[in-house]
Amino acid sequence: MEKYGLVFYVFILVLSVFSYIVSATRNKKHKLPPGSMGWPYIGETLQLYSQDPNIFFSDRHTRYGEIFKSRMLGYPCVMLASPEAARFVLVTHANLFKPTYPKSKEDLIGPAALFFHQGDYHLRLRKVVQRCLSPEAIRNFVADIEDIAVSALDSWADGQVVNTFHEMKKFSFEVGILAIFGHLEDHHKEELKRNYCIVEKGYNSFPTSFPGSSYSNALKARKMLSKILCKIISERKEKKTAENGLLSCFLSSPNENGISLTENQIADNIIGVLFAAQDTTASALIWIIKYLHDNLKLLESVKAEQKAICRQLNVEETRHLTWRNTREMPITHKVVLETLRKSSIISFTFREAVEDVEYKGYLIPKGWKVMPLFRNIHQNPDFFSDPHKFDPSRFEKAPKPNTFMPFGSGVHACPGNELAKLEMLIITHHLITKFRWEVVGPESGIQYGPFPVPIHGLPARFWRQ
Ligand code: HEM
Missing domain, CATH: 1.10.630.10 (Cytochrome P450)
Known part of the structure; x- marks a missing residue:
């Protein structure tokens, strides 16, 4: 028994060394983008929330260039601040990046x-x-x-x-x-409005299902919204009005x-x-x-x-x-x-790499969040002269x-x-x-x-x- 345990242990060790070598070789071939990952787990979340987010992103853009890494809310991220990079993620290689939202938000809107x-x-x-x-x-x-x-x-x-x-x-x-x-009939509109406001409040609050919290009220209101919508849908089906x-x-x-x-x-x-x-x-x-x-x-x-x-x-x-x-x-x-x-208004959006992706010699590892920074592009003087002027x-x-x-x-x-x-x-x-x-x-x-x-x-x- 002991012998099998040892063999198993050695097997795991060899496997780990092998995967380390593979990943080291891969990372050597394609390095991660420049940037700081900040503190363990929280990364640079505090820096982001303690200042104007535009300054946070534009500082790093100036320091590291059009592609840089960070860690936000527990997730490793790659930020992209050039039109080519945004096009790569959103258009030409969109199949390699899937939309990603916190589960709590998905539950409120509806999966x-x-x-x-x-x-x-x-x-x-x-x-x-x-x-x-x-x-x-x-x-x-x-x-x-x-x-x-x-x-x-x-x-x-x-x-x-x-x-x-x-x-x-x-x-x-x-x-x-x-x-x-x-x-839409006024009574349906009023009911929708009332419940929608509660859902909206919960959407922007801390997602705890503690009874009475904004989030748990929002989940209840969301169920009500489904009921109201199903009623409207069946009325429409019955009436067959165009x-x-x-x-x-x-x-x-x-x-x-x-x-x-x-x-x-x-x-x-x-x-x-x-x-x-x-x-x-x-x-x-x-x-x-x-x-x-x-x-x-x-x-x-x-x-x-x-x-x-x-x-x-x-x-x-x-x-x-x-x-x-x-x-x-x-x-x-x-x-x-x-x-x-x-x-x-939408300063940036989120995607998640569905596999390891190489962009301009950098590695975007599978599972990392990817953020095309629209605002940085809109504020870049190379594309919009005197960008802070309303013109x-x-x-x-x-x-x-x-x-x-x-x-x-x-x-x-x-x-x-x-x-x-x-x-x-x-x-x-x-x-x-x-x-x-x-x-x-x-x-x-x-x-x-x-x-x-x-x-x-x-x-x-x-x-x-
Ligand atoms: C000034 C107002 C608006 C702005 C700035 C805006 C901006 C955006 C942006 C940037 C996206 C893409 C997000 C991403 O790639 O992750 C988006 C998606 C979307 N917008 Fe808008 N939007 C606006 C108004 C509207 C309106 C009026 C509607 C509908 C009546 C709408 C419906 C949608 C939908 C359904 C999507 C998701 C599309 C998809 O995933 O295929 N938006 N919007």
Whole structure:
């Protein structure tokens, strides 16, 4: 017995030495990227959270170059700060990097949401979402988005101080509901809103299932959301009414084998799209207000462009903005693009290497997190001169390829980008032509929640002109 034990021990020893030699040879051939892994386990997490994350990343970018390693929240990571590297991970070698999210977040949104997946299931859902959010589909929403924008602005334009971010979140939520359900009964909308807010609170909290914690309340509210969504789905199936919106697309999209999506798959994707749509769009909208407020000359030229559209609408006696009008706003459109560049709402994204990958002589080991740093690319003076200046005129020329990625790139690029831009154009039109506003409180400062927004959500007063 003892003899077998010894043989086994020697076998393990030989195996370990062998794997050490293989890994040493591999690592010699392809070294790890430069950078510091920080403290054991926590790595550089404290440094990241104790300062402005942009400074954290840009410091290391300057120190180590376009590719560097670190350790965050217990995970070894490789950060990539060049357009070529981002394209490598997100586009040309996307099959080597899978999306990765903490389990606690997956449980709240629902594991069947498309952005947690790769391969056939992801592609199938993505095609449906892309079709329903394409310019051809969303042009039918212009009048409804306009109604939502006008009633949102009217509700806060009485001179009271409002938290602009909260108000913009209400607006982007309503548009998200419209894009998903078309017209939805008020009682369903209210129930969805109430439970969604609890889920959202839990999403950004510490994930403990201790009774009464934000996270455990969120899990309960998430179950309620599933129930409400299943009810709406069965009502829609019964009524067989043709509504615009994602839900109708999900319900009428069997795959090539005739298999329909399950109610749970549809519910997870509805919650997923709402999550992807709401805070991102609201953050971009509040930055537009901030940048226009800080650049009076620009504000005047956007106003002139939008007033010209109002005059045109008066002549044509059209009550509503049309899709064509929204395509004839060159200055406002450039303001939207520059806002997306400068604010870089999604500063970076996460993937995980599914096998050892070599990039420019460096090894990205299997299982490591990989982070393309969009913001660093958007702030690089080689691609955007004087990058800290808010200058929409830079978009008179198209940016260099792969340098402008506010909506990501490749197989997971944002399918809602046209809708988000449409929302920004429509609400800016009404804000600029019918309202004036004044920012209250600090003029500078950013908070991350997790997206960057002006400090305290940009408290401001709005008045109807
Ligand atoms: C200014 C607003 C928005 C910004 C900045 C934004 C940004 C992004 C980015 C960067 C990604 C890619 C993430 C990655 O590669 O990991 C993404 C994905 C996604 N976005 Fe957006 N987004 C916005 C608005 C919207 C809207 C309005 C919708 C839907 C109505 C939407 C739905 C989605 C979905 C479903 C995905 C996942 C796509 C996939 O995995 O295939 N987004 N978004």
